[in-house]
Amino acid sequence: MKIFFATSNKAKVEWAQAALKKYGLEVVQLEMELVESRHEDPAEIALEKAQQAYALIKKPLMVEDGGFFIEALNGFPMTHVKFSLKTVGMSGIMKLLKGEKNRKAEWRMTVALVLSNKKHRTFTFVDRGEIAKRVRPVKRKCMSDYWRIYIPKMIPNDLALSEISGEDIRRWDRYYNSHNQYQKMGQWLSKNK
Template sequence: MRNQRAFDELRPIKYELNYLVNPQGSVFIQCGNTKVICTAMIEDKVPYFLKGKGTGWLSCEYSMIPGSTKSRKVRDISRGKIDGRNQEIQRLIGRSLRASLDLKKIADKTIWIDCDVISADGGTRTASINGAYIALYLAIDKALKEGIIEENPIKSSIAAISVGIVNGKKLLDLDYKEDFSADVDLNLVMNNKLEIIEIQGTSENEPMDKRDLYDLIDLAEKGIKEIFKNREEVLTKREKIVLSSDNKNKILEIKDILRGLPVDLLSKSQVGLGDMEVEENFESLEENAQIKAQEIKKRVDLSVIADDTGLFVEALNGEPGVHSARYAGEHDDAANRRKLLESMKEKENRKAYFKTVISYIEKSGKEHLFQGICQGEIIREERGENGFGYDSLFLPKGFNKTFAEMTEEDKNKISHRSKALEEFRKFLEEKHS
């Protein structure tokens, strides 16, 4: 009998997401000493009986490696046929996962689930179902981002757990010793509405009373609720980042560049700081970006980013530089452009560059800086209706269109801000990998 766990206590569950490189979804799941590698891969075909039916399919294979048990487990290929227990379990996993999908949304595609048990200590089938769902979730998420499928086919999440009666006591999540000596052994699969998808169970000795069955279902439900909660934390572990701005265009641009990362971008208004203004009176973009981020960070227990941008003109000794937004005295884009053209009237050297600096403060308080530069020149008269600031006067190097003549998409591919954000993205990718 268990010594360290209460009768209604799960074994510790650990997940390692994206465990393998090649599958679209993979996870290493550990429940106590039971360990399973689960993968999900999407194939661009369906079984012959579904061809032309406008639907997809999900199939599963389950196996235990030779060293997963105390006595060597013979491989199916050596036996010349699939082990009956393996076949039963892989069918259970397949049925359970298909219950979570709208197969019409993956028309003409098959999702292959593979569950390989590397250490067996009871509950391998339920651990496989729980791990396989996560692998499926990751594969679908990747396929949606890559355009392999258009709609999310997952209609509900599922989870599974074992319960049983051992020496007259009802227990949750049986390990091998408990399972081996159980009077009643039951496996349940439920969806996130706590509706039962499948029950597998048997009374090994004496027949079971119906009241015991209801008690075991209630016990299983408690465990499955915990699994859902734990899984939600694993799959939605997203970083919230506050931007020190309410500029809608800037927010959309940053969101677009950070798309696909486990981060949520919030405007300062979304955290109740819409009226907050920070005086940018330093002589460098770095200091201005840092002070804005630091002032926001004092008020929120979240990550923060702030940026500052300037136009640096070589013939004007770097002006307007850090004072670009108020070059003409007020924050007036048209007045700033007029002053710049007047200052450049007699200048033959038209070289200039835009520079953006991003200050990022992690939730922990650690600070980082990222920068992006776009080289170009100042033309002699305004061109283009798009953009803002000095965009209609800035011709990026190697292009025949000003920023104001480019589409937002084309500008974002080469702009100073997008370059700084790409550096920021690389940092976040490493951080969240």
């Protein structure tokens, strides 16, 4: 089955292709301009955009959206990751959290799949962790500056996502690749063809 992925992010397409290949799914990148709402829930944004794209091409497709949620800041920045980095910045986030004991945070990544006007579904991966006490160095390619302050729960040694390497990165990759939003979608499609 061929599924179009409405995104300009080539890395997302490559991750989806790698994850969905074993389910017999061919993922094809489709670059198109879509209106993005200001919702705070990545699932709502992804589904709205997927329905927009489906209305244009009338073929099975998916759209991904995500957000970063810091519990002590009432979930901020939520789906406004780029905006928050541009306006408040890393130093502003760290100032807001100064002296805060609650360091809980999570990434939520959702894929919305639209197969027809009436058949659609969302698949969400949630990665829980905490915020570091200081901005950490970058030792690998990062998808977001927030990786410099986010410590995943399942990684030992109190390392931020930007710092992990060696066996820790392999452990993280195995975990992510077996639990992510693409896997959830592939599993659902294999049972609901």
